[in-house]
Amino acid sequence: MTVSALREIKEWAEDALRDVQLQRPADGERLDQYELVTPAVHIGWVPPGSILPSGSGDRIRVPCVVVGADEVDADEESTEIQLMFTAVVFDPGHQVRGENGSLGWAANFDGYVNLLNLLDRLRARILRDRRIAVKYRVASTVVLKTYEEQPWPYWYGYLKLTATCEPYPASGYAEFLE
Secondary structure, eight states: OHHHHHHHHHHHHHHHTTTOOEEEEOSTTOSSOEEEEOOEEEEOOOOTTOOOOTTOGGGSOSSEEEEEEEEEEEOSSOEEEEEEEEEEEEOOOEEEEOTTSOEEEEOOSHHHHHHHHHHHHHHHHHHHHSEETTTEEEOSOOEEEEOSSOOTTEEEEEEEEEEEEOOOHHHHTHHHHO
């Protein structure tokens, strides 16, 4: 049931972000090239403070939101899922010309702003409906947090919340199975 729930939540997040456009880094180490794309949504787990492996290529496309569950509690009354939406955006800053005429990069906070806008969009959708993918009810505050250390030119943050849904079928029908 956990994987099925994450798949439904992934589809919900894809719909919520369908008209968002963020920078996608070019293949290789080229910071000066990018294209605007809708963030990918993946199922997985990126623990707070850790980063996606370099060279992950098309398997994990940035910009993205990674939907994961760090804990699932179930009893005969309901299922409670601790959800985490980890967001990763790319923004190298502004290109500048050095004294010798060479091009370089000046980091800025645009990536931070883009990260907050992406997370705020998801959080607003969650709080507006108080539901995710129709059947998952929001049962906690929605915490937005950014990583303390940002691996420039990437920016990381996450939303963390608790959602509840109907109990697992076996526990929901336990009295009929005895």
